[in-house]
Amino acid sequence: MPEIRVAIAGVGNCASALVQGVEYYKDARENITVPGLMHVNFGGYHIRDIKFVAAFDVNKNKIGKDLSEAVFAEPNCCARFADVPPLGVKVSPAPILDGVAEHMKESFNVYNSSEVGQTDVVETLKETKTDVLVNYLPVGSRNATRFYAQEALDAGCAFVNCIPEFIASDFKWSKKFEEKGLPVAGDDIKSQLGATILHRNLVKLCIDRGVIVDETYQLNLGGNTDFLNMTVEERLKTKRISKTEAVTSLVPYELPTRIGPSDFVPFLGDKKICYIVLKGRKFGNQPAIVTVKLEVEDSPNSAGVVIDVIRAVKLALDRKIAGPLISISSYAFKHPPIQVPDSIAKQWVEDYINGKREC
Numbered sequence: 001m002p003e004i005r006v007a008i009a010g011v012g013n014c015a016s017a018l019v020q021g022v023e024y025y026k027d028a029r030e031n032i033t034v035p036g037l038m039h040v041n042f043g044g045y046h047i048r049d050i051k052f053v054a055a056f057d058v059n060k061n062k063i064g065k066d067l068s069e070a071v072f073a074e075p076n077c078c079a080r081f082a083d084v085p086p087l088g089v090k091v092s093p094a095p096i097l098d099g100v101a102e103h104m105k106e107s108f109n110v111y112n113s114s115e116v117g118q119t120d121v122v123e124t125l126k127e128t129k130t131d132v133l134v135n136y137l138p139v140g141s142r143n144a145t146r147f148y149a150q151e152a153l154d155a156g157c158a159f160v161n162c163i164p165e166f167i168a169s170d171f172k173w174s175k176k177f178e179e180k181g182l183p184v185a186g187d188d189i190k191s192q193l194g195a196t197i198l199h200r201n202l203v204k205l206c207i208d209r210g211v212i213v214d215e216t217y218q219l220n221l222g223g224n225t226d227f228l229n230m231t232v233e234e235r236l237k238t239k240r241i242s243k244t245e246a247v248t249s250l251v252p253y254e255l256p257t258r259i260g261p262s263d264f265v266p267f268l269g270d271k272k273i274c275y276i277v278l279k280g281r282k283f284g285n286q287p288a289i290v291t292v293k294l295e296v297e298d299s300p301n302s303a304g305v306v307i308d309v310i311r312a313v314k315l316a317l318d319r320k321i322a323g324p325l326i327s328i329s330s331y332a333f334k335h336p337p338i339q340v341p342d343s344i345a346k347q348w349v350e351d352y353i354n355g356k357r358e359c
Ligand SMILES: NC(=O)c1ccc[n+]([C@@H]2O[C@H](COP(=O)([O-])OP(=O)(O)OC[C@H]3O[C@@H](n4cnc5c(N)ncnc54)[C@H](O)[C@@H]3O)[C@@H](O)[C@H]2O)c1
Pocket: 009, 010, 011, 012, 013, 014, 015, 056, 057, 058, 059, 076, 094, 095, 096, 097, 098, 099, 100, 108, 135, 136, 137, 138, 139, 144, 162, 163, 164, 188, 189, 190, 191, 224, 225, 226, 229, 298, 299, 300, 301, 302, 303
């Protein structure tokens, strides 16, 4: 049976949606459309071929629990849409590094690393024969992300970077993966129908219809720990770059753009609300203003995309393709090594699956 052995760094809401999603769609028929996936059968891999083999976190509520329980432990608030049977994977205590900001210590219920021994991440990845390590750390985890990327390199695993730290899109880091013969995909996962893809498509529509876009902004609100973490401006630097470039990269001129702030509204839970405003000029210099409100459950919004990414990365391992995976990164991430319009990226991924593109 084909299988893809996956480890997770950061068992938060996104991990919850991913683990539930793999269970929810385990029996999906190949001829149906699953919302949020490119294909049920992606290059020969079904959703159920994803096997979780290791997980790392720093939360006392999660450490030591089976992953199937840990994904529902507080402060996770992702909707429960699947009952996950025991997976036989215990969440391991991970190095904290800069994964936990000062204002997040209480919410993340951080363990005392002098009392509980820390896991040797490389050893765990090797012992569990992990194929792919998925990084789901909080925004602003600069050192911790680099730590996990290096552990993946040392253990011989592929790396999927779902957060706005630059690994796949950073030449120095992507070269390290290439030299080790390992694939890397990233950076900063682009949700199925999130603020970024919507904003990109509004801007693309204007460009295609000859509307000059003069200014645009995006406001996001949510009540999960991702939003609480982002209330501290110093953790947001790369997030702003990632989200802003995802929009401005489509425009052939300078576009005044403001993405943010991300406001924390506790009672929203895992619901995310986004407002996008775009001001432009059309024929005769006459004004056009677009205002859009998007309301979604935040965490499940990117889980299907990650299921496709994991399978694309496994195909690269099978095909001995190393370094940054261009097609799936452009399609599935906000800050890929190469930015192209989404329709082109989608075609690249289809060509990659069919072996018509190398990476
Ligand atoms: N929701 C989406 O669709 C989406 C889209 C794009 C990017 N992201 C990014 O994905 C990441 C994960 O999002 P989330 O909603 O799951 O966040 P979350 O706050 O629910 O989960 C983060 C998890 O990381 C753990 N953690 C902190 N430091 C750690 C360390 N050193 N080692 C291991 N675990 C550690 C926390 O305890 C927590 O369980 C965030 O950076 C987020 O911005 C999410």
